[in-house]
Amino acid sequence: MSKKAWGGRFESNPESWVDAFNASIHFDKNLIDQDIQGSIAHATMLAEQGIIEEAESKQIIRGLKEIQHDYYQDKLELSESLEDIHLNIEHALIQKIGQVGGKLHTGRSRNDQVATDMHLYTKENVKSIIDLITSLQNAILNIADEHVYTIMPGYTHLQRAQPISFAHHVMTYFWMLERDKSRFQDSIKRIDISPLGAAALSGTTHNIDRHRTQELLNFQNIYENSLDAVSDRDYIVETLHNISLTMVHLSRFSEEIIFWSSNEANFVTLSDSFSTGSSIMPQKKNPDMAELIRGKVGRTTGHLMSMLVTLKGLPLAYNKDMQEDKEGLFDSIHTIKGSLRIFEGMLTSMTVNTERLHETVHQDFSNATELADYLVEKNIPFREAHEIVGKIVLWCIQNNQYLLDVPLEQYKSYNEKIDANVFEYLKPENCLSRRKSYGSTGQESVKHQIKVAKALL
Numbered sequence: 001m002s003k004k005a006w007g008g009r010f011e012s013n014p015e016s017w018v019d020a021f022n023a024s025i026h027f028d029k030n031l032i033d034q035d036i037q038g039s040i041a042h043a044t045m046l047a048e049q050g051i052i053e054e055a056e057s058k059q060i061i062r063g064l065k066e067i068q069h070d071y072y073q074d075k076l077e078l079s080e081s082l083e084d085i086h087l088n089i090e091h092a093l094i095q096k097i098g099q100v101g102g103k104l105h106t107g108r109s110r111n112d113q114v115a116t117d118m119h120l121y122t123k124e125n126v127k128s129i130i131d132l133i134t135s136l137q138n139a140i141l142n143i144a145d146e147h148v149y150t151i152m153p154g155y156t157h158l159q160r161a162q163p164i165s166f167a168h169h170v171m172t173y174f175w176m177l178e179r180d181k182s183r184f185q186d187s188i189k190r191i192d193i194s195p196l197g198a199a200a201l202s203g204t205t206h207n208i209d210r211h212r213t214q215e216l217l218n219f220q221n222i223y224e225n226s227l228d229a230v231s232d233r234d235y236i237v238e239t240l241h242n243i244s245l246t247m248v249h250l251s252r253f254s255e256e257i258i259f260w261s262s263n264e265a266n267f268v269t270l271s272d273s274f275s276t277g278s279s280i281m282p283q284k285k286n287p288d289m290a291e292l293i294r295g296k297v298g299r300t301t302g303h304l305m306s307m308l309v310t311l312k313g314l315p316l317a318y319n320k321d322m323q324e325d326k327e328g329l330f331d332s333i334h335t336i337k338g339s340l341r342i343f344e345g346m347l348t349s350m351t352v353n354t355e356r357l358h359e360t361v362h363q364d365f366s367n368a369t370e371l372a373d374y375l376v377e378k379n380i381p382f383r384e385a386h387e388i389v390g391k392i393v394l395w396c397i398q399n400n401q402y403l404l405d406v407p408l409e410q411y412k413s414y415n416e417k418i419d420a421n422v423f424e425y426l427k428p429e430n431c432l433s434r435r436k437s438y439g440s441t442g443q444e445s446v447k448h449q450i451k452v453a454k455a456l457l
Helices: 016-022 025-048 054-072 085-097 099-105 110-146 166-191 210-216 226-231 234-260 288-311 320-348 354-361 368-377 382-398 408-414 428-433 443-456
Strands: 151-156 159-165
Touching: 025 054, 025 085, 025 099, 025 110, 025 210, 025 320, 054 085, 054 099, 085 099, 085 110, 110 166, 110 226, 110 234, 110 320, 110 443, 151 166, 151 354, 151 428, 159 166, 159 368, 159 428, 166 234, 166 443, 234 288, 234 320, 288 320, 368 382, 382 408, 428 443
Parallel strands: none
Antiparallel strands: 151 159
């Protein structure tokens, strides 16, 4: 005789290795708090509707709270043969309070039960991710505040392009994260929906009150269709997408930091707390935390692809394939939360090497566009100005000079309109101060950008 919750129709139990393959308890135990919360709401509603006695509801709720306490005291035995967290809790409840514990499952199925747990879990963790993103944005703002007047080379194609404010560069990631946060915030309305009471797929004949459990679980909305309630995993796909895109942004910032902290750049120095050494090369200080964050994007993107492929072609309503929705989500949430915390610590302990940056922008040709603009102001067509500056840069390269080193006589040999004021014009700090367009790297523009960002937070 089978001892499975669903075993009445079966003449024998699966072999242990089949149980192990079928079981999800080793990862869906992460849902214990949400499962207890959902069960308490369900038991409360059953009593209010007269489906079970008030005393029975109180007994069930007390038993559930004791099981939750036992779990965190490492006193709850979880079994693979009971498949998942839901049946493990139900089994423990019946053992603790007797057969009245078997009344808890009246009017619901594991299908709407697990969907409820996943909605609660996802909502809670998305809100936590939003808080961590905000905290990282504050760290970025603090750095930007300190380095409005710190000038660095801006790059395109990893070639030095134009001088920019260090604050302007790091604020780019503030705005990326702001869009990420907005996506997470918007997704909550599609997560914050109650499926409880949809039962297996078609609802129930019991006089349950789905709106009451919605209220008890603080869901903003409720599924209007019971089939949709148990089969919807769109919110998980969306959450995985939002996590993956945020991780891509952290990866891009990581790549910047990895380059900036190299000996070749030496723009920043990372704290020892967020670096590691080499087992063979004693001089090494490696940006391993940044590299790990960069590497974990493959992990989170893989979970998104896995979920999309799992859902492809699934008929309504619940299918066992959907058990695969959890591990990837749990791991992605764990990964992004850890990455955001590490990144904030890495940034707040990082030293910006301002002298090195100052030296860098005085030893490159990132002010070449300024010289072209200078000639345009002398009423020389831009294409002609571009060609003149290109020839001057070539002369500099051949003579181991930079634009601020070129003698005025040499400048005039290319165009008589070049005056002595060209040297003031080409100073990197003046290159920035002339940038007046909204959102530009000019110091006043960057200050305004930071002010707008602070208001958002």
